[in-house]
Amino acid sequence: MQLSVVILAAGKGTRMRSDKPKVLHEIASTPILEHIVRAAAALNPLETIVIYGHGGEQVKQRLAHIDGLKWAEQKEQLGTGHAVQQALPQLAKSDVCLVVVGDIPLIQTDTLAKLVAASNGDKLAVLSVILDNPSGYGRIVKNSAGEVVAIVEEKDTNAEQKLITEINTGVMAIPGQHLEAWLSQLDNNNAQDEYYLTDLIKIAHTAGFKVSAAQASCEAEVSGINNKLQLATLEREFQLKQANALMLEGATLVDPSRIDIRGSLKIGRDVEIDVNCVFIGDVTLGDGVKIASNCVIENSTVGANSVVKANSVLENSSTGESCDIGPFARLRPGTQLGNKAKIGNFVETKKSIIGDGSKVNHLSYIGDADIGSEVNVGAGTITCNYDGVNKFKTTIGDNAFIGSNSSLVAPIEIGAGATVGAGSTVSKVAPEAQLTITRAKQKSIEGWQRPVKVKE
16 A cells, blocks of 8 residues: 655644744654654655644754655645645655644554554544543544544533543544545634644545544553643653663663663663663663663663663763773763773773773773773873874783873873883883883972961
8 A cells, every 4th residue: 555644743832932843842862753754654655745834944954864755835824734735746646645743752653554554545544542531632423333423622512522532633544546635625614714634524424435543552642742841741751661661671770760762772681770871872781781870871882791880971882791881981982892891980081992801990081092901091091192183092002001190192102011100101102011100300308398378
């Protein structure tokens, strides 16, 4: 079955109280609109047309990374039916046109597929949901055969209709061969002077077509966002769903309500994650990995049996197995740790390879460096890799020992087995298996008097 998708994203979102278009506000660091586009894209439609209006150029620019989107402008906000009419000049002939509202970021591909199947190209199908409290929503009215005969808005319901708990979501699947003709029959004879897409139900009935309903799995899936409170509520719904999926995969989460996954998180067996951790982009945690509280891990891989201690940040980095990181460590882009490497508290690394069993334990900066295996880097050591214009590399051989408070002025090479004495500033090659030390001669001044404060 050939499918076209139209997404209604022209609304201003006044209640968001923001200069940003409503559909660009984010769930899990992804625009609301992009969630919907990707859910629909999984159905492999012939085309996806986004109806834009307020802030249209911002919207188009923000989603420019998604190939194949088409755009149609709704210059005047004249209703949902009018919005779909703007897509007609670009719409290809398809069996079904799926119309999705642009503010339901939790909509699932399976639900959209169910709605398309209910249409099957020969029926109008609406997406509904059952609510415990349907107050304020348009009710789905059905006949004895289970066919939809009307959507009655709350203000127009009678006593019997008020008891109906199945409500309209605004998502609809329309037979492609009748779309243009039915849209042309819409009128704006209503209090708002708008062209309503829901009026297609009456038009379809008049033409002798059946109207069916497909139900969403839950309210959150089709909940719209009109203000920041609803945005935050759906953010937690989204995150809790991801947390539940992780636990079903075997992860131990200390508190499922305090984890944020803003991308893709892949886990091995026996992974443990403490509270307030944020995972951004593509993250992989190997078997037995333990992540302590308040960590941020972005586009990184953590090898099996490694521990990331509290308040550490990993960005575009990778670790081998059985590494020990943190607390308060920062691995910047390009960091690669070998097996059993250790990065301690208040250590920052950038674009560096740190070999098997090597340790950078405290208060150090390692940038643009290639460090061999079983190297010990003492507290307060820095690689001086930047001259104000260019970056330079530091190379440290296997089994070297760098004393505390050393400055390694790149480009420089520290040989295998070399020792750099504490407090040294090294700017030339430190030979293998030798002690290199640069210190001013120590002296003590007899009779020296410490300054005292002068009384005014």
